[in-house]
Amino acid sequence: MKRREAPALEEIPVYLFTGFMDSGKTTLVNETLYDQDFGNGAKTLIIACEDGDVEYDEAKLKTINAKLLMIEKEEDFTEELLHNVNLQYLPEQVFIEYNGTWEMAKILETKLPDGWMIVQSLATVDATTYEMYLANMRSMIMEQLFKADVVIFNRCDDNTPKGKFRRSVKALNRKAQIVYERADGTIDEGDNEELPYDITQDFIDLSDADYGLWYLDAMDNPKRYDGKTVKFLALVYNPDKMRKKGMFVPGRFAMTCCAADIQFVGFKCKYPKADEIAHKSWITITAKVKVEFAKEYRGKGPVLYPVSIEPAEKPEDELVYFS
Numbered sequence: 217m218k219r220r221e222a223p224a225l226e227e228i229p230v231y232l233f234t235g236f237m238d239s240g241k242t243t244l245v246n247e248t249l250y251d252q253d254f255g256n257g258a259k260t261l262i263i264a265c266e267d268g269d270v271e272y273d274e275a276k277l278k279t280i281n282a283k284l285l286m287i288e289k290e291e292d293f294t295e296e297l298l299h300n301v302n303l304q305y306l307p308e309q310v311f312i313e314y315n316g317t318w319e320m321a322k323i324l325e326t327k328l329p330d331g332w333m334i335v336q337s338l339a340t341v342d343a344t345t346y347e348m349y350l351a352n353m354r355s356m357i358m359e360q361l362f363k364a365d366v367v368i369f370n371r372c373d374d375n376t377p378k379g380k381f382r383r384s385v386k387a388l389n390r391k392a393q394i395v396y397e398r399a400d401g402t403i404d405e406g407d408n409e410e411l412p413y414d415i416t417q418d419f420i421d422l423s424d425a426d427y428g429l430w431y432l433d434a435m436d437n438p439k440r441y442d443g444k445t446v447k448f449l450a451l452v453y454n455p456d457k458m459r460k461k462g463m464f465v466p467g468r469f470a471m472t473c474c475a476a477d478i479q480f481v482g483f484k485c486k487y488p489k490a491d492e493i494a495h496k497s498w499i500t501i502t503a504k505v506k507v508e509f510a511k512e513y514r515g516k517g518p519v520l521y522p523v524s525i526e527p528a529e530k531p532e533d534e535l536v537y538f539s
Contacts, residue, residue, distance in 0.1 A: 235340035261307035302329035339364035387538035
């Protein structure tokens with residue numbers, strides 16, 4: 217039997233809410249719909265894939281032209297079901313509260329109905345349990361965050377290690393905006409970041425333990441380092457196509473969420489004698505940092521200009537970390 221097609225519609229915005237169990241997804245959806253009057257009466261469909269402590273009030277949802285659909289089994293979340301749901305409800309906007317124990321690949325690889333487009337992905341995190349989950353099921357919790365546009369740490373207080381939390385997310389998802397929300401719902405603007413080196417100094421000698429933190433901070437806040445001189449142990453990335461242009465990339469391999477997720481993180485370095493620096497060699501580099509436009513950064517970022525380069529021995533642990 218031929219499948220019915222939905223009538224042609226304009227783009228239907230889909231807002232995806234992810235996060236581990238009991239992290240506040242339902243509360244965030246409710247706050248968005250009621251407190252912010254999101255959509256201004258547009259026909260809204262909420263697809264909830266998790267039945268948490270906070271529930272939706274279907275009678276109240278009707279007052280804002282919203283309807284609820286529960287999908288309780290991961291195997292039921294299919295292209296066919298979503299197509300039929302689109303025909304049945306004809307929504308003008310869709311909120312998907314995704315199950316924190318389901319694989320993210322399920323939602324990211326499922327073909328959405330024609331016109332549906334994920335325009336924003338928000339992830340919620342309970343700050344009071346984040347470290348425990350990170351220690352015991354890191355891959356599962358980070359999977360919920362790695363594609364989010366906004367990561368909201370809720371239930372924060374004065375003792376929440378916000379800088380540490382930010383780094384753990386940024387190591388995996390550089391583009392994410394990080395928001396800290398206190399238990400009373402107010403936004404906490406500070407992240408009490410503590411760097412392991414003195415940012416006020418013009419010369420910064422970085423240890424292996426410092427490198428990952430410096431990388432994240434320099435990429436997020438390049439102006440902090442404009443004009444400063446840094447020194448660190450680096451592995452050289454210098455293929456022929458780069459050395460011919462008088463540049464190479466000194467950096468390190470860093471572990472993000474697990475041993476299976478290791479990436480090379482380094483900085484563009486302009487050096488007229490780049491052809492003399494062997495690819496995959498170890499060096500101790502001392503370089504001036506200048507904030508410049510670079511296509512590799514898709515904007516302005518830290519570019520290194522070597523003051524000195526010395527051969528170095530490979531360290532016992534080649535990996536650096538973001539904590």
